[in-house]
Amino acid sequence: MSSSANRPDNITIMNLLGTCAELASLEAGNQVHCLSVKSGLVLDVSVCNGLIDMYAKCGSLKSAQNVFDSTLNRNVISWSSLIVGYAQFGLAHEALNLFRRMRKFGIHPNEVTYLGVLTACSHIGLVEEGWHLYKTMQVELGVPPRREHFSCMVDLLARAGCLNEAETFIMKTGFDPDITTWKTLLSACKTHGNVDIAKRAAENILKLDPSSSAAMVLLCNIHASGGNWEDVAKLRSLMKQTGIPKVPGQSWIEVKDKIHVFFSDDTSHPQREKIYTMLEELWLQMLDDGYDSCKWLGIDI
Template sequence: ISERGLGVSAFTFASLLSGVASIGSIRKGEQIHSQVVKLGLSCNQPVCNALISMYSKCGSIDTASRVFNLMEDRNVISWTSMITGFAKHGLAKGVLETFNQMTEDGVKPNEVTYVAILSACSHVGLVSEGWRHFKSMYKDHKIKPRMEHYACMVDLLCRSGLLTDAFDFINSMPFQADVLVWRTFLGACRVHINTELGEMAARKILELDPNEPAAYIQLSNIYASAGKWEESAEMREKMKERNLVKEGGCSWIEVGDKVHKFYVGDTSHPNAHRIYNELERLIREIKRCGYVPNTDLVLHQLEEENGEAEKERLLYQHSEKIAVAFGLISTGKSRPVRVFKNLRVCGDCHNAMKYITTVSGREIVLRDLNRFHHFKDG
């Protein structure tokens, strides 16, 4: 735009940064940031707010924090963007300290601020702290909790293993829980293999949306984890009858000016041979360091003969492992490997990343559906 002699406003840059953040392209974000500085807009409040959000969503929370700290004029969006960034990166201390500083400066939080605070409490298991902030919303700021805030509290209780408390909390809500709340609860039932509550949650979801694939998938996984293979297969069959399809796992990474996508077991990349050689090498090395594949997470009934080996092979083909292997052979050793995924990272991949960052000496930043996961030196 600027090359054609057209005026570029702060609003234009804020919009561009928002678009860059949506695809996780930190290189393009850095290029736009340099243009912002050249044009003397680095102190513009809306632009700075957009920069904080962009760097946070692209996995560079330290840069987001630097932009925030250099701001002289902050509004509620500035504070909330920084708090949300810390929350997405699992940095509860940063969330709570920034929130305290915000209130000390006399800035009134809004609904979005509290979503970030409750989310941060959830990810690190601060149950008492979460309850305190939830109750203070209306008491101190006259903000009525919305569905998102109730969903955060359900997630907080579920992550702490308090499924019965979470179930009672859902039933005490002042309005009917939506699909998101019940999906959160159902996911916890899968983690804790609670078939009774899982069945109840799935029924609630299907009452609200009979074509919600997550209800069938999660309940099928709960049955499989409990060894109820017939019930698990029945749920999968019901999905087929309704022509429902599970969303496939996809991970992507930016190298140079190109975004590379990978799917489960993907061999379509031009460098697939090199990628899988690197992945096999990594698996050998991390096994020597103590990594043990969690084959319990492979919820398929396989033949006894070679069953464990086949389960390990399926785990190694997860899209995030492939993307990380590609990142290690395609990026400079001084830069973190930043991978994005459309679904939640599985427990085995999370554990494997701890070992991979140790044997490779590289920092790995993995963003999944919920948050960022940082891996450095194990």
């Protein structure tokens, strides 16, 4: 398109920014930002919203805030994009403060806004405020909760250790809980050491997906944390009998315009020797600084 007579418009820029956001490619996003400035499209509020969303999803929250501050005629999407960005990266207080500013300016929140503030409440354990926002969304503004809001409330209660309340909320709400909801509860059971609810959560996950390795592994870890090695052995034996594999963890990072993908215990990367040497040095530094490596990394033996 760039080599043709056609020039990009605001829709072109928005789609490019959406792609950069999905890939979390900050370098490409910066280039699209420059293109929007050169073409004069950066003044379009939809392009600004796309930039805020892209920078937020790439973790460049300072850039997202700068675009937000320079945006004329901000709308609910502008505010919501930054609120969600702050919430997803753990800056819960910033997200909630921005929400309060938004309300003072008379901007009515939408479903995405509430998803952001409920996530923020979950990160810092504001159970009462989360409940208030959940009820406000339905009663005062007439915004019906979606499955994502329902999952946020489960996460909020579970993280705060209110596991019985979270389980009751799942069972009594009109939504049919999906695997993600039950996994949220199961993960919290691991944190708080609740074996009984963990078993019920794992059972519900396996009803929905009999091949779910995550449920079995989490349940194994919960039993291991409590020293129930006999139950651990039974579960691992069951996994072998039923052919449930343990799916390895995966992560990736972009360095100099190239994406590097890693799996747990990966030995396929061409620079693996340098990588593992650096990891070993970091590990030794942690031990020298007095960290309990297993606890700090959340590793179960």
